[in-house]
Amino acid sequence: MRLVCQWVLLRAARHVERLRLRVELDHQQLDAAAELETALVAMLVGCxxxxxxxxxxxSLVHVPFGLSSWLSALRSLQKLQISAMASLQGLGAECRLVAAGPLHTLTDLEVLWLSGYPIVAMSDVTELASLRRLTMDDVEMASLPLEGLSILEYLFLSRSGYLPDSLALPASLETLRINGVSTSSMVALHAAMRQATQLTCLLLQGISSLTGLPLELACLERLQDFGWEVSPELNDYGLRQLPAGPWLNSVTRLVLPALKAETG
Structure with a gap:
């Protein structure tokens, strides 16, 4: 891997427009982690x-070091995807964490995808004025104040198990996808949906209850696609009747649990 990094840095860095890397360490390679980090950072900074x-x-798998010093050098980035897998057994919690670094310097970034355990200051994300698409997959977060992202169109929150108590959505949001959120977190979703009045697509997966959601759903005058998918073993559905309202004039696609919803 170090040789590949050196070759890219010396021969190809000035030509690279798209770069996809997967770095994985096992027990025998941990002693070389520092050298690998140096080579990776040099290559990324060069590009x-x-x-x-x-x-x-x-994509970082079982990597016990953080890569943070390179982000500020990648000012031309428009799309960034960082995935950090779980740690090796017995190696300690430090193997789980990957510091993503200062995102606010990426002024041209339009697409951001974070998965696993990247440590990102949410204040940095909220300063990405060019961001149009944001995906957070299994990323822990205490708050998600996104109302300042005035051109954000797509938001996907997946497998986090909960929603942050402070979830603020921008009025520009058109697509909202949420997967694997507990019933106790639905209050945050209800409040956030009142801000996202321009939604055209709302997809909810792995949520056992939609109690209270119809009130917000009925006011989405531009909604075209509504999907609510649950696992067969879940039975606390909460949605007994589809609400009347302006959304019925625009919706063209419905995905609902069979025999669990009635039109109003």
């Missing part, structure tokens, strides 16, 4: 300095 790198997909 960033050339000003052509627009897309980066970085």
């Amino acid at each position: 960033g300095a050339a000003g052509r790198l627009s897309e980066l997909d970085l």
Whole structure:
């Protein structure tokens, strides 16, 4: 891997526009982690300095170090995907965490995808004025104040198990996808939906109850696609009747649990 990084840095960095990397360490390779980190950072900084790198997909598996010093050099990035897998057994919690670094320097970033355990300051995310698509997969977060992202169109929150108590959505949001949220977190979703009046697509998966949601659903005058999918073993559905309202004039696609919903 170090040789590949060195070759890219010396021979190809000025030409690279899209870069996809998967880095995985086992027990025998941990002693070489520092050298690998140095080579990776040098390569990424070199690609960033050339000003052509627009897309980066970085998958880190069992990596016990953080990569943070390179992000500020990648100012040309338009799409960033970071995935951090769980730690090796017995190696300690430090193997789980990957510091994603200062995101606010990426002023051209339009697409951000975070998965696993990247540590990202949410204040940095909220300063990404060019962001149009945001995906957070199994990322722990205490708050998600996104109302300042004035052109954000797509938000996908997946497998986090809960929603942050403070979830603020921008009025520009058109697609909202939520997967695997507990019933206790639905209050945050109800409040957030009152802000997202321009939604055209609302997809909810792995949520056992939609109690209270119809009130917000009925006011979505532009909604075209509504999906609510649950696992067969879940029986606390909460949705007994589809509400009347302006949304019925625009919706063109419904995905609902069979025999669990009646039209109003």
